[in-house]
Amino acid sequence: MHIATRMKTRTRGDVTEVLVLVNHPMDTGLVKSPVTHKIIPAHFIKTLTIAINHEPAVITDMGIAVSKDPLIAVKLKGARKGDLVSVDWIDNEGMTGHAESHVS
Amino acid sequence: MNLPRRTFLKQAFSGTALAVAAGAGLLRPTQALARTWPTWPAQTFHIKHWQALEHALFGSKPVTHGGVHLHAPLEAENGAVVPMVISTKVASPKRLALAVDHNPYSLATLVNLTPRAFGFFNVRIKMGKTSRVRAYVETAERVYTVDRLVKVTVGGCGG
Structure with a gap:
């Protein structure tokens, strides 16, 4: 299974807004499949880190309550043109994802 | 950031060598953190x-x-x-x-x-x-x- 991770940044002055979208099912482990009537096992992102030039700036721990296909926005301070903003996540099955872009 | 938890988990899960390196100041804390996954509470x-x-x-x-x-x-x-x-x-x-x-x-x-x-x-x-x-x-x-x-x-x- 491939899970797409996308990221967008927008800088105005000192503020860099970072938008992250991950196409992740975020299954809670509490829901039964309407087809098989079996519990769909939990599959969700546990930790998502946003970094500037590889230094973590925001570390988000998530529970099962975060919606499917998480869309997350944070604001970073003092990122300059050319700085590398990156996002990394890991889920409860050990799958990981990454996206990065330079501040323009 | 919850530093005591991070520090504890970093040492517990990052493998001894990395923890020792971080402890000895060979790695800056942020570098050590970037290489390991902070553990979910x-x-x-x-x-x-x-x-x-x-x-x-x-x-x-x-x-x-x-x-x-x-x-x-x-x-x-x-x-x-x-x-x-x-x-x-x-x-x-x-x-x-x-x-x-x-x-x-x-x-x-x-x-x-x-x-x-x-x-x-x-x-x-x-x-x-x-x-x-x-x-x-x-x-x-x-x-x-x-x-x-x-x-x-x-x-x-x-x-």
Whole structure:
């Protein structure tokens, strides 16, 4: 299974807004499949880190309550043109994802 | 950032060599952190009641109402996707938390901020039924909180 991770940044002055979208099912482990009537096992992102030039700036721990296909926005301070903003996540099955872009 | 937890987990899970290197100052803490995954606080995410959660997260730190804004809809037509925005102007926020009273597990997300980040977080969450949603901002000295009642007309946990 491939899970797409996308990221967008927008800088105005000192503020860099970072938008992250991950196409992740975020299954809670509490829901039964309407087809098989079996519990769909939990599959969700546990930790998502946003970094500037590889230094973590925001570390988000998530529970099962975060919606499917998480869309997350944070604001970073003092990122300059050319700085590398990156996002990394890991889920409860050990799958990981990454996206990065330079501040323009 | 919750430093004692990070430090502990870093040493517990990053492998001895890396922990020793970090301890000896060969790696800067941020480098060590970037190479390992900070560990998810499983116990905190399994707390059912918001008051127990508040105590587990913040201990005996004084909790003040206000100082944080929670932008949430008054009524959510789809409980599977309820947009939430936490924002705060308090100086040097360390952690943000979002909790839903009537979800199976109260804590939805816990955000560790460094000085490189503003006190702002936008996320979409699931809500099983109509409930109060609580936002928290933790600084070194105290905790700021605000809550909003969000009506859910179609549940998020049953699809």
